[in-house]
Amino acid sequence: MKKKFKLSGLDCANCAAKMEDSIKKIDGVNDASISFFTEKMTIEADENNFNAVVEEAAKRISAIEPDCKIAK
Amino acid sequence: MIINLSTKQNQKLSRIVISMLMFFLLFILNRTEIITENNYKGLFVLALYIVAYFIAGYDVVKKCFWGIFHGQIMDENFLMTLATVGAFVSGQFGEAVAVMLFYQVGEFFQDYAVGKSRAAVKELMSIAPEYANLQNDDGSIDIIDPDDIEVGDILIIKPGEKIPIDGIVVEGEGLINTSALTGESMPHFVETGNEIISGCINGDNLLKVQADREYEDSTVVRILELVETAANKKSRTENFITRFARYYTPVVVVSALLISFVPPIFLGNLMDWVLRGCTFLVISCPCALVISVPMAFFGGIGAASKSGMLVKGSNFLEIMANVDTIVFDKTGTLTEGKFEVKMINAMEGYTVEEVIKYAAAAESGSTHPIATPIISACKKPFRISKISDLENIRGRGITAKVGKNRIIVGSRRLMQEKGIVLYLDEPEDTGITVYVAKDEQYIGSIVLVDSLKKHSKEAIRNIISEGVKHIVMLTGDTKKNAAQTASELGFKDYKSDLLPQDKVKIIEDIIEDVGLRNKDKSSRKKVVFVGDGINDAPVLSRADAGIALGSMGSDAAIEAADIVIMDDNLERIPSLIRIARKTVDISKANIVFALVVKIAFLIMGGFGIANMWMAVIADVGVAILCILNSMRMLVVK
Numbered sequence: 001m002k003k004k005f006k007l008s009g010l011d012c013a014n015c016a017a018k019m020e021d022s023i024k025k026i027d028g029v030n031d032a033s034i035s036f037f038t039e040k041m042t043i044e045a046d047e048n049n050f051n052a053v054v055e056e057a058a059k060r061i062s063a064i065e066p067d068c069k070i071a072k
Numbered sequence: 073m074i075i076n077l078s079t080k081q082n083q084k085l086s087r088i089v090i091s092m093l094m095f096f097l098l099f100i101l102n103r104t105e106i107i108t109e110n111n112y113k114g115l116f117v118l119a120l121y122i123v124a125y126f127i128a129g130y131d132v133v134k135k136c137f138w139g140i141f142h143g144q145i146m147d148e149n150f151l152m153t154l155a156t157v158g159a160f161v162s163g164q165f166g167e168a169v170a171v172m173l174f175y176q177v178g179e180f181f182q183d184y185a186v187g188k189s190r191a192a193v194k195e196l197m198s199i200a201p202e203y204a205n206l207q208n209d210d211g212s213i214d215i216i217d218p219d220d221i222e223v224g225d226i227l228i229i230k231p232g233e234k235i236p237i238d239g240i241v242v243e244g245e246g247l248i249n250t251s252a253l254t255g256e257s258m259p260h261f262v263e264t265g266n267e268i269i270s271g272c273i274n275g276d277n278l279l280k281v282q283a284d285r286e287y288e289d290s291t292v293v294r295i296l297e298l299v300e301t302a303a304n305k306k307s308r309t310e311n312f313i314t315r316f317a318r319y320y321t322p323v324v325v326v327s328a329l330l331i332s333f334v335p336p337i338f339l340g341n342l343m344d345w346v347l348r349g350c351t352f353l354v355i356s357c358p359c360a361l362v363i364s365v366p367m368a369f370f371g372g373i374g375a376a377s378k379s380g381m382l383v384k385g386s387n388f389l390e391i392m393a394n395v396d397t398i399v400f401d402k403t404g405t406l407t408e409g410k411f412e413v414k415m416i417n418a419m420e421g422y423t424v425e426e427v428i429k430y431a432a433a434a435e436s437g438s439t440h441p442i443a444t445p446i447i448s449a450c451k452k453p454f455r456i457s458k459i460s461d462l463e464n465i466r467g468r469g470i471t472a473k474v475g476k477n478r479i480i481v482g483s484r485r486l487m488q489e490k491g492i493v494l495y496l497d498e499p500e501d502t503g504i505t506v507y508v509a510k511d512e513q514y515i516g517s518i519v520l521v522d523s524l525k526k527h528s529k530e531a532i533r534n535i536i537s538e539g540v541k542h543i544v545m546l547t548g549d550t551k552k553n554a555a556q557t558a559s560e561l562g563f564k565d566y567k568s569d570l571l572p573q574d575k576v577k578i579i580e581d582i583i584e585d586v587g588l589r590n591k592d593k594s595s596r597k598k599v600v601f602v603g604d605g606i607n608d609a610p611v612l613s614r615a616d617a618g619i620a621l622g623s624m625g626s627d628a629a630i631e632a633a634d635i636v637i638m639d640d641n642l643e644r645i646p647s648l649i650r651i652a653r654k655t656v657d658i659s660k661a662n663i664v665f666a667l668v669v670k671i672a673f674l675i676m677g678g679f680g681i682a683n684m685w686m687a688v689i690a691d692v693g694v695a696i697l698c699i700l701n702s703m704r705m706l707v708v709k
Binding site for chain 2: 037
């Protein structure tokens, strides 16, 4: 399952790269990418625990950039 | 230039200004020795500096601790905090505040520049429709989300509205503006029965359109997705920067530690060395490169989209900048791919009108590509009801009864088979000659040609003058036709009578050959294929970059190619090469400039020639200049 999310408060290009690296390492994530300029995150992960993956991704994002959130 | 700042940016700006005023006041007081750190006001002065410091950079300090608690040390906030605290500790209050201030000025500027770029993207994305007017069965109209459109729905498009979905015009006619998709400023005429694609803007008339696909499969959504994901396919330059950034910061930090604590063991004077170490930290952020290089590529892709070219990734821009050979497909790419009647010959006793009339009548029962041009070349109406006994003879032609007359239209071979004598051996022109016989009598011939696109000649000339070394034409057409087209357009190199699979083989040979010719830098010279995307998908994907002429929204072309030219105009190719080269030049200039300045200041900092002031000005200056340089890509026309 592949889904796209909009990020808000993504202010640093280096952080975006770090987030991407970090999210790719979450269990169950097949692929992830963050585009700094379009402020979009794409996550490709197993369907059954997709929500858990997204929650974990949100945690990792705010660890790197506290003001950055997944826009609902 | 109108400067629009968000509230967040406004806050930051006021903080910078207040802190800067305080800083200058303190600085002047310090210089004039009204107060110095050493007299009784020393503590008070330190307190004032600390206030100025926190006004400017409390968020940096906060983020630094946040990072430490969340396992993210070594980010720029940490480095800046460490460097400035180091400066405070070694008694350089002014330096500490100045470094934080300049850092924030740089951040502010970056933020602003990024905001600008994002706005440029949004503008690009403005082709997305916000709503659609759905006509219900009872005639009433509902305004719905384009996502809710179903195949078969009838939509009303009012003058000036965006066309929300791909479909067929079922009522109305008028001009539509396709410039957001194709970069073409000439409006496009549509009428009942025509296909219409989403993202265009309706002109002055009301149109009714029947949706023939869902929103998520529509042209506009596919294009938006392409542009959005393009930024994810990174160029080699961008990958280099990411890898570089990963090593650069740790290396500089370790060097800073070594500089701070190793020399003092032998030379003493710990504070001085710590300060030098801190100077290192100030230069340790690779921000200038991490932002400016992707920004240049992003701007390049944006500039290309603005003029009607979709580039599916930064890497393809890099390939276009290093293009050595461009291979063109002939039919449908250099030529229209549609036949038209060039000449009609009539035998004595018959008129040209008669020849074309009989041919058109017979061809009206054919699906061969030459049927349509023959029919449309016939100005006089003929009655379909008079046509009977149609027989298609595959690959040869057609026979039919038109009224009382038996008509044969077809190749020389068909005429021979039917025993019809061709009196005059027509000088066979390039193109296709079709012979017409009436009641077993040869009455005339029709010559059809596939004419060149109107921009082909100019485009090829411009491509050559852009310095592309080789151009090659491939075609499945006959050698004679290929030679004719090649000489008209200025191709020295062409290959004819090819099957689709031959083309792949030829591309592979050319890639190998280009590699051999440029042995020393073979990885950098590229082979690009240009086709119409209809049956050359394998070739498009085999070339280093495949450019498809997507006659607005052709699915096959958009899928198969790396770069899509939306309006079939080959003249976009030279301008794409220019955009690509400019992008690559800008990013290279940024890399060289940033590295040279940073390394110079690292060395000068290490030797104690450059102090922290100079370092931070250099760092922020490099970032600002690189970003400004990259922003040039965004305004490229």
